[in-house]
Each structure stands twice: as structure tokens, then as C-alpha cells.
Amino acid sequence: MDEYVLIILYFFYNSDFLVLDTIKKKKIYQYDTTYTPSNIDIFSTLFSDGAIANGVYQELLCEKIRKLTDCKYVFLTNSGTAALHIALLSLDTSSNDQVILPSYLCQDVLNSILYTGAKPVFVDINSNNYSLDISHTISKISSITKAIIVPYLYGDIFSLDELKKYGIPIIEDLAHCFGGSINGQKLGSIGDIGMTSFGRGKFVDGGSGGAVFTNNSKIAEKIKILLTPTPNNYKIHFNYNLPNIIAAIICEKLSFIDRDISKRKKIAQKYIDKISQIDKVHIRYKSNQDSFFYRFFLDVDIDKKKFIENMEDEDVVCGVGINHPLHTAYGYDYDLPNTKIASKKSIGLPTRPNLTDEEIESIIKAIKDVL
The missing domain is CATH 3.40.640.10 (Type I PLP-dependent aspartate aminotransferase-like (Major domain))
Known part of the structure; x- marks a missing residue:
């Protein structure tokens, strides 16, 4: 297998993360698309067999x-x-x-x-x-x-x-x-x-x-x-x-979905345990059984945009959720009060399975510092 083809393929899937590698190690991102050596082995086999499109x-x-x-x-x-x-x-x-x-x-x-x-x-x-x-x-x-x-x-x-x-x-x-x-x-x-x-x-x-x-x-x-x-x-x-x-x-x-679901729930429980007592934060989850935690969303009682910007200054990239509900973005006239509140207050914390305990602690500390 031509190693240059593999390198090109790897850059295709991970270009922004590779370019920002030094930044990535510092900032805590919402998700982290990584490909393992076994993925590269599969890519190599599929290229060799001509089975990229169908197989x-x-x-x-x-x-x-x-x-x-x-x-x-x-x-x-x-x-x-x-x-x-x-x-x-x-x-x-x-x-x-x-x-x-x-x-x-x-x-x-x-x-x-x-x-x-x-x-x-x-x-x-x-x-x-x-x-x-x-x-x-x-x-x-x-x-x-x-x-x-x-x-x-x-x-x-x-x-x-x-x-x-x-x-x-x-x-x-x-x-x-x-x-x-x-x-x-x-x-x-x-x-x-x-x-x-x-x-x-x-x-x-x-x-x-x-x-x-x-x-x-x-x-x-x-x-x-x-x-x-x-x-x-x-x-x-x-x-x-x-x-x-x-x-x-x-x-x-x-192949790892059960493990990853379990990890997301454990991460969420740590958030629930440690963030629920912070002023100006409202958590909608009562326990880690309420969700599969694609993200851990919470409401903040300060300006959402300012909170997200300040968190990024602390090297934590928050999820913005839905800033513009679909009915407002497309000019439909609907009265949806809960949607309005969520769009103005809800932000997301990462729950990716490879999030470390150190990163979780850094996120919680950042929230306390920002608020």
C-alpha cells in the first residue's frame, strides 16, 4: 500500500485537528474525531482490494x-x-x-x-x-x-x-x-x-x-x-x-457503543454532582438515567454569548445549542416559550468518551471562574 495515499486519507478526515494539533492539546473540545491504527489498517486493505465504494x-x-x-x-x-x-x-x-x-x-x-x-x-x-x-x-x-x-x-x-x-x-x-x-x-x-x-x-x-x-x-x-x-x-x-x-x-x-454510552453517563453524573450547587446554573437532568448524554446541556443565568466566550478564554469550547429556533429563522409566527428560553440560555459541555478526569475538573473550574 502506498504510504502517501494513507497520509492523504488521514489528512482528509482529520485535517483541522492536525493543523491545530498544538491548540487541540490545550483546548477542551466538544468532540474529538480520532482514527486508530486499526482504522488505518482497514483503509489500507480496502484500497488494496479496490473496495472503497462497495464491499x-x-x-x-x-x-x-x-x-x-x-x-x-x-x-x-x-x-x-x-x-x-x-x-x-x-x-x-x-x-x-x-x-x-x-x-x-x-x-x-x-x-x-x-x-x-x-x-x-x-x-x-x-x-x-x-x-x-x-x-x-x-x-x-x-x-x-x-x-x-x-x-x-x-x-x-x-x-x-x-x-x-x-x-x-x-x-x-x-x-x-x-x-x-x-x-x-x-x-x-x-x-x-x-x-x-x-x-x-x-x-x-x-x-x-x-x-x-x-x-x-x-x-x-x-x-x-x-x-x-x-x-x-x-x-x-x-x-x-x-x-x-x-x-x-x-x-x-x-463495536464500542455500550462502553461509550456508559462513559458518557459517568461523565454526566460527575457534572450533576459538581455543578448543581453552582449559582446561576440550572441543570435539567435529575440523574444520569434521564439521558444518553450526547452533550451535557445546562442553562446559565448570564448572557449566553458572553459565557461561551469567557469559557473559551479558559480553554473550554462549549456547545452553543440552537441559537436561532427554526420558526424564527424562517419567519414563522409561533409562540414557543420554552424554546425561546433554551435558545437564550442553554449551553453544552462535552461528554465524549475520551474526556479525561483532568479535563472534567478543568471544565468545572472554568464554570466557577466565569460565573
Whole structure:
């Protein structure tokens, strides 16, 4: 294997971290995309075998996802946005429909809805966590509601039993808690369709990629048609293929998912124990069982932008959360008080599995110093 190709590949995935290596060692980042020697060995083998685009890791990844979600049908995509787009199209979503989603969410989710021509209907989050408000969501269901998108934001999990009573298709977004479960049922198999992102910085970080999964055979058949070109089939389909080389990275990450979930929860408990007594800080979590902690978010009672800037002066890079809720960014007129509060006050602390005790102590000290 030509060592120069490997070097180029490594820079492709890690360029900003390599360029900023000296800074990286000083600052504490939200996430840290690293690739192990075993990853490099896999890259070398795939290049040698000419199996970068297609190969065994794609099916291996599908099998791992089946086990982690209890979903029979799994389809890989090149992003979470693509996965959600396909999920909506499999429900025949069109310009005649409405799709419900929380406004406190990233723009990519909304984009997937807009791609179909459907109208987004925004709902609020709860006052005590970052989950969508079930009662408010139910109040927005209408005769033209095509689907409800349920993100487990920042890893917060909750029951969907009340929503399921209304018979509206539910799409679970597992980008922040892939591999989780609630009440003995695996996330992704509770609604009608599950999807996730393996993009950079996500709960399972493959650098890119996504997946959509279901136990509904009719939905699965539609997804297959949307993603798989076949001879003499001129229906619209999408080139959302996930390369084999990315599937290989994700496969290895998933091998450690139980360990990583455990580490995130332990980190979160340290935050809960040591930050809850600090003035001007409000923690929404009661214990480390409330979430899978994609990030550890809290509310600060000072100017959010100033707090983040001051924390960075202390070499801690905080997550900004959602500064501009989707309904305000796109000019929709909604009264969502909890969303407004979260956007103005909530900041995120890192929970990446390789966060050290020393880094955690530095983060806590920085918060005390800033406040």
C-alpha cells in the first residue's frame, strides 16, 4: 500500500485537528474525531482490494444496525439528512401535507421536510428537558398531518405511547442516542420509521453517513425503490449511497457503543454532582438515567454569548445549542416559550468518551471562574 495515499486519507478526515494539533492539546473540545491504527489498517486493505465504494462492510453495518435497533429492514445513506428525506418520501409526503417537528432543532431536519414540499409545523419543547412537548404536539395534529419527527435531542429519551395513540406515522431521529433503549424497547423500533446520522461529531461519529430503518415491509419496499436503481425502472431514485470505507469506520465505532454510552453517563453524573450547587446554573437532568448524554446541556443565568466566550478564554469550547429556533429563522409566527428560553440560555459541555478526569475538573473550574 502506498504510504502517501494513507497520509492523504488521514489528512482528509482529520485535517483541522492536525493543523491545530498544538491548540487541540490545550483546548477542551466538544468532540474529538480520532482514527486508530486499526482504522488505518482497514483503509489500507480496502484500497488494496479496490473496495472503497462497495464491499463487505456495508452489509456488516446493516447487520449491526439491525441488532441495535431491532429493525428488520435497514438502508444506508450518505447522511442523516438523506435518511430523513427518504423516510418522508417513503410515506408519500408531498406539498399537500404537514410534518410536525420541534423548533428547537438543527436546520438539516427542516431541510428534509422542505425537500418534499410539505409544510413544517413547529412545536415547543418541555420546560424541564429538551424533548418535544407531547401535549403541544398532539394539539397540532390535523387531517393533513403526514408524520411527526421525534428527535431524542442531546440524548434525552421519553415514551412515545401517547403519540402513538393518534395513528400518525412517527419518525424517530436517533442521531443523538443511537443504540439506546427505553422500557426494554430499542429506540428506532418504537415508531414507524427510525433514522440516524453518523456525521462528524454525532453520537456515533463516522465522519459522514446515515441510515434509515423500519419493521414495516411496505415502507421498506418504497425505500428500496427510492434508493436502488434497477434496469427499465425510470421512477425517481436518489444516489444516497454510503461508501464501504465509511461503513468500515462506523462498524468499528459501533463495536464500542455500550462502553461509550456508559462513559458518557459517568461523565454526566460527575457534572450533576459538581455543578448543581453552582449559582446561576440550572441543570435539567435529575440523574444520569434521564439521558444518553450526547452533550451535557445546562442553562446559565448570564448572557449566553458572553459565557461561551469567557469559557473559551479558559480553554473550554462549549456547545452553543440552537441559537436561532427554526420558526424564527424562517419567519414563522409561533409562540414557543420554552424554546425561546433554551435558545437564550442553554449551553453544552462535552461528554465524549475520551474526556479525561483532568479535563472534567478543568471544565468545572472554568464554570466557577466565569460565573
